[in-house]
Amino acid sequence: MSHFLKLAKHGPSARLQSKRFMKTFSIIKNEEYDAIVVGSGVAGGWAAKELTEKGLKTLVLERGREQLHGDYPTEHKHIWELEHRGRKTPEETKTDYPNGAISGPIKHFFAKDSEQPYVEDKPFFWVRGDVVGGRSLTWGRGVPRWSPMDFEAPLKDGHGIDWPIRYEDIEPWYEYVERFIGVNGEPMNSPAIRDNIFQKPMEMNAVEKHFRKSVEEAFPGRTMTIFPMAILTEALNGRAACHYCGPCARGCSTGSYFSSQSSTLPAAQATGNLTLRPDSVVHSILYDEEKDRAVGVRVVDRVTKEEMEVKGKLIFLCASALGSTQIMLNSKSNRFPNGIANSSGTLGHYLMDHHFHVGGSGLIPGFEDRYFIGNRPASTYIPRFRNVGGDTDQPNYVRGFHYGGGAGRAGWGRGGGNRGIGASLKESLREPGPWRMYMNAFGEMLPNYDNHVYLDGEKTDQWGIPLLHMSCELGENELEMRKDMRASAGEMLEAAGAEEIYLFDRLESTAPGDAIHEMGTARMGRDPKDSVLNGNNQAHDVPNLFVTDGACMTSSACQNPSITYMALTARACDFAVKAMQRGDLRV
Amino acid sequence: MDRREAVKRISALLGFAVSGPTMAGILSGCQASQGPFRTLTQNQHDLLVIMSEHIIPTTDTPGAKEAGVADFIDAMLTDFYSEERRKSFLDGLAEVDDLAKETLGNAFMKCTDAEQFELLDKLDTEAFPDLDAMDEAERNAFEEKRRANGRPFIATLKELTISGYYTSEVGATQELHLNPMTPYRGDVPFSEVGKAWA
Numbered sequence: 043m044s045h046f047l048k049l050a051k052h053g054p055s056a057r058l059q060s061k062r063f064m065k066t067f068s069i070i071k072n073e074e075y076d077a078i079v080v081g082s083g084v085a086g087g088w089a090a091k092e093l094t095e096k097g098l099k100t101l102v103l104e105r106g107r108e109q110l111h112g113d114y115p116t117e118h119k120h121i122w123e124l125e126h127r128g129r130k131t132p133e134e135t136k137t138d139y140p141n142g143a144i145s146g147p148i149k150h151f152f153a154k155d156s157e158q159p160y161v162e163d164k165p166f167f168w169v170r171g172d173v174v175g176g177r178s179l180t181w182g183r184g185v186p187r188w189s190p191m192d193f194e195a196p197l198k199d200g201h202g203i204d205w206p207i208r209y210e211d212i213e214p215w216y217e218y219v220e221r222f223i224g225v226n227g228e229p230m231n232s233p234a235i236r237d238n239i240f241q242k243p244m245e246m247n248a249v250e251k252h253f254r255k256s257v258e259e260a261f262p263g264r265t266m267t268i269f270p271m272a273i274l275t276e277a278l279n280g281r282a283a284c285h286y287c288g289p290c291a292r293g294c295s296t297g298s299y300f301s302s303q304s305s306t307l308p309a310a311q312a313t314g315n316l317t318l319r320p321d322s323v324v325h326s327i328l329y330d331e332e333k334d335r336a337v338g339v340r341v342v343d344r345v346t347k348e349e350m351e352v353k354g355k356l357i358f359l360c361a362s363a364l365g366s367t368q369i370m371l372n373s374k375s376n377r378f379p380n381g382i383a384n385s386s387g388t389l390g391h392y393l394m395d396h397h398f399h400v401g402g403s404g405l406i407p408g409f410e411d412r413y414f415i416g417n418r419p420a421s422t423y424i425p426r427f428r429n430v431g432g433d434t435d436q437p438n439y440v441r442g443f444h445y446g447g448g449a450g451r452a453g454w455g456r457g458g459g460n461r462g463i464g465a466s467l468k469e470s471l472r473e474p475g476p477w478r479m480y481m482n483a484f485g486e487m488l489p490n491y492d493n494h495v496y497l498d499g500e501k502t503d504q505w506g507i508p509l510l511h512m513s514c515e516l517g518e519n520e521l522e523m524r525k526d527m528r529a530s531a532g533e534m535l536e537a538a539g540a541e542e543i544y545l546f547d548r549l550e551s552t553a554p555g556d557a558i559h560e561m562g563t564a565r566m567g568r569d570p571k572d573s574v575l576n577g578n579n580q581a582h583d584v585p586n587l588f589v590t591d592g593a594c595m596t597s598s599a600c601q602n603p604s605i606t607y608m609a610l611t612a613r614a615c616d617f618a619v620k621a622m623q624r625g626d627l628r629v
Numbered sequence: 630m631d632r633r634e635a636v637k638r639i640s641a642l643l644g645f646a647v648s649g650p651t652m653a654g655i656l657s658g659c660q661a662s663q664g665p666f667r668t669l670t671q672n673q674h675d676l677l678v679i680m681s682e683h684i685i686p687t688t689d690t691p692g693a694k695e696a697g698v699a700d701f702i703d704a705m706l707t708d709f710y711s712e713e714r715r716k717s718f719l720d721g722l723a724e725v726d727d728l729a730k731e732t733l734g735n736a737f738m739k740c741t742d743a744e745q746f747e748l749l750d751k752l753d754t755e756a757f758p759d760l761d762a763m764d765e766a767e768r769n770a771f772e773e774k775r776r777a778n779g780r781p782f783i784a785t786l787k788e789l790t791i792s793g794y795y796t797s798e799v800g801a802t803q804e805l806h807l808n809p810m811t812p813y814r815g816d817v818p819f820s821e822v823g824k825a826w827a
Contacts (some may be wrong), residue, residue: 067734120807127701127796131708245815286813413822416813418814454795458788459674461757463684463750468692471795472804474825583742 071153074099075317078339078354080324080369082106083176084604085591085611086360087302087310088219092615094315095360102310105344105361109151109173112301114293114376116147124444136414141167143180143558149289151180152481158503167555168364174320176362177304178604183272183299184446185225185605186423187216187236191430192599199440201519202392202489206577208566209236210558213298214610222309223300223608224278225471226420227270233263234426234442235601241275243268244420248412248451249477253538257424260537262266263434269423269446272300272605281305288417299419323343323505326373327357327382327587335628336382336587356586356618356627360611363393363592364495367563368510370574370589371497383564383581389574390496392489392565393514394458394598396557398546400524401445402531403480413451413474424481424534426600428526443485443600445531451477479540483527486600488519489562493554514554524549559603561592579614586627590614666700667707668715673722674699676737682789683746690804693794697756701793721782725752749783756781801827 076098078091086102093100108285121127130139130146138154153172160168171177189208196202213236220239228243246254246268254266273290276284281297281304290299297304310316321344328338328351338353359366367390373382381389426442428434452475457467493515497508528547535543554560567573570582579594590611592603621627662669681693683703693699706715725748729737733744740748762769794800801807805827 063723118810121796121801122798126704127792128709129709132711133708177692244813247815251816265640284813285810287810288808411819413817413819414813414815415808415817416811418815434717451806454791454800454827457791458784460755461759463753463787464690464746465686468804470687471791472824607761 058218066351069197071098071355073101075099075352075354077101077356077358078103078352079360080339081359081360081361082174082302082307082318083171083180083362083590083591083609084178084302086176086308087178088356088608088611089358089360089590089615090302090310090316090318091306092612093356093619094310094313096615096619097313097315098356098619099315100298100310100317101354102316102318103324103339103341103352104174104176104318105318105323105365106153106172106174106176107344108320109175109179109303110294110296111308112294112295115150116292117295118287119147119292133208134518135543136596139170141556141558143169145291147289148180151291151293159509161361161498161501161509161511163511163513165293165553166514167553167558168510168512168560169555169558170362170365174318175307178301179293181604182602183290183419184269184421184423184602185220185223185238185272186270186425186444187238188212188599188601189236189604190597191234192597192601195441195599196597197336198491200439202597203569203572204564206566206573211577212606212609212613215613216605219605219608219612222279223272223305224274224276224281225270225272225605226268226275228267230265230267230423230425232265232425232427233430234444238270238605239514240270241278242552244271244273244275245419246422247276247414247449248409249406249479252406252409253422253449253479253534256538257534261427263430264424264534266422266424269421271420273419274298278443279305286416286418286420288419290419324361324369325349325505325507325592326358326369328353328582329373329375329378329382331375331377334377334584336584342507344505346383347505357588358611358615358618359587359589359593360591363405363561363563363577363595364510364512364592366589366591367495368497368507370564371495372507383574383583383587384575385583386571388491388565388572389493390563391491392562392563393493393495393512393554393560394489394595395514395554396484396489396559396600397487397516397520397524397552397554397599398482398484398557400485400527400546401481401483402528402535402543402545403478404535404538404543406449406477406479406540409477429528440528441486441488441519441521441523441600443483443523443527445481445483447479447481449477449479451475452516479535479538481531481534483531484557484600484602485520485523485527487554487598488517489565489597490517495563512555516554521549559592559598561595561598561603564589564593565596566594567596578617579610580618585621587620588618590612666703669703669706674703674720674724676722677786679738679745680749680786681793683749684787684790685794685800691799693790696794697798698790698793698796698797701797704790705737705789705793709769717779718745718782718785721785725749725782752781753787756784795827 077093077100079102082104090102128146137156144152150151153170191266192206193205203544211431225238226241229237284298323342323344325340326549327336330337336357342349371381424445426444428442456475457471501509528545532545566575579588679698681698685693726737808826
């Protein structure tokens with residue numbers, strides 16, 4: 043381990059990254075960049091890599107603070123070395139980090155709600171990365187591709203508008219992205235999923251293997267596999283294979299999972315074309331009516347609150363779905379009184395997330411003589427098996443859901459709920475407890491005009507940007523689907539011989555945003571009248587403005603979205619630079 | 630002296646920064662059960678040292694006392710418990726002391742080891758009855774009482790002791806063991822591992 047750490051901390055990428063911040067604000071504002079990328083997370087990192095590699099002098103603006111690769115304060119800390127043994131205090135939960143995904147040891151990567159407020163017209167979780175790399179440092183790393191049926195669904199069932207692209211348009215870009223980031227997993231042979239390009243998979247444990255066999259025997263057409271993950275099981279591009287320490291989201295000095303720090307930013311840095319500035323809160327996009335183009339951005343320094351304008355020929359918004367949408371809504375001009383590129387009036391609407399916290403678990407008897415070594419940072423995966431044709435089609439809802447999950451053995455925590463104290467208690471907890479299989483479903487959410495965000499008319503944040511209001515809730519289709527998400531977990535657990543089956547639907551404690559897959563508020567479409575972006579992530583109204591984060595999504599499917607954002611970003615960069623070279627984007 | 634301040638001064642004396650694990654060692658060294666504590670009185674702390682040690686005793690590995698569980702409880706009560714829950718816990722602690730005086734004629738601290746253990750064991754048995762062995766009326770009565778009185782003190786104490794112990798260095802490395810950073814093997818015989826991962 044120490045060997046890896048040394049390489050990571052003192053390797054070329056760390057050195058380059060620290061150098062790049064020598065540039066001051068005044069230097070930045072006097073330059074005109076070929077491209078400005080707003081955000082340095084999953085999408086922004088990819089835009090930075092692609093644009094710089096194609097020769098564009100690129101400025102990446104990140105509102106969060108600096109975060110160097112390898113400088114991860116809680117990585118490899120033992121639990122007794124962590125503040126509050128890794129717990130988040132009730133006070134912190136209440137005022138700063140209400141979302142359960144923000145645990146104690148990773149909270150420093152996120153925005154505090156108390157410092158960066160938003161307005162919940164209806165309950166909503168807005169989980170925002172607040173460092174260079176954004177949520178690429180803390181994401182779940184699950185990367186199943188979309189399949190052809192996902193792009194065809196809106197046209198077929200009439201919910202939402204037609205995607206302007208099909209699977210075939212994005213497939214080569216999935217391949218391109220996967221070759222660079224590294225994905226492990228195994229071929230799935232599922233109608234709902236197209237396989238990634240895989241490194242060798244992580245192994246399932248004894249009970250997961252049993253569960254898979256039971257499900258496949260009892261339910262032909264269903265399968266269970268290991269989740270396709272953007273984690274290396276084989277070294278790639280100078281990044282080491284996973285060392286199985288477990289809590290990826292604390293940061294990984296060996297670069298074994300994909301993050302902007304481990305992957306895209308060093309590649310962008312290596313071109314010599316990258317300038318990255320943290321602490322740069324983008325207030326709005328500058329639009330020149332005469333030129334009919336975006337010409338730059340207005341930036342506020344996060345710390346000093348100094349304001350300035352930076353010029354660029356090409357603008358890529360990669361600031362997260364709601365971050366980018368907030369900037370666009372706040373970019374007002376005579377031509378666009380309701381936000382830049384919003385002639386359709388759809389900007390801010392059709393907000394989606396995935397809905398989850400529904401599923402089940404059960405004890406699986408036996409297998410007491412089996413265990414595992416190492417901390418596997420991957421769950422199991424049951425790809426979508428509903429509404430994929432034939433007798434899988436459901437009468438009560440459209441689209442579908444998948445399950446993440448896994449089996450584990452009860453640990454010492456079980457001691458608190460049972461009778462017994464003293465040496466016998468201690469002795470009994472020295473052994474692992476029974477196996478339990480756990481299943482949590484993730485479901486697709488349909489786009490709905492009423493699910494939207496908008497700017498507050500008066501209140502602004504500390505950088506003078508109007509606060510964002512969220513008004514979003516699950517609809518009838520999602521609620522019907524949840525019944526099946528719960529019940530299907532039960533029938534698969536039963537088929538595997540589970541006992542003490544516990545089925546749950548925590549509808550009261552979850553809310554949109556909870557899955558941290560928010561998307562759809564500047565959607566792609568064929569018609570400028572009902573969408574913001576075209577099939578190349580280019581604003582219909584402003585040809586040199588591109589949005590490639592979750593805001594662009596026309597529908598949500600049920601798969602984890604980041605890999606699709608990466609592929610769309612790389613594809614959009616390719617299109618934009620070619621268009622630029624042809625002179626189509628003249629500024 | 631504030632313990633973090635102590636560490637800073639030690640660092641200054643030594644002329645270099647103290648590493649994480651060393652710092653944890655120094656901190657636990659300072660936590661040798663001398664107050665002032667953040668929530669507990671010295672007497673409450675003394676009681677919790679003894680009670681937690683009865684729940685997770687020293688055997689072939691150290692127990693709750695060496696793991697500093699009472700200090701952990703002090704921190705939990707301070708940073709994680711509401712005023713109401715904190716009071717309820719401390720009232721429960723006082724009640725055990727009262728119960729010892731009533732039934733054994735001595736304050737809990739003055740009882741013999743065996744008496745102390747039996748008292749706690751009896752409370753534990755009452756808090757975790759064998760529900761399957763009860764008929765429905767008995768079960769209803771038990772659940773009614775639980776609803777009225779809330780979670781018994783002993784159950785909370787046991788939970789705190791267990792989580793404080795197994796997340797301590799002693800509990801995680803001497804009693805159990807840390808799952809190593811090593812190429813993952815998903816399906817191995819338990820005999821190859823021998824005991825639960827921390």
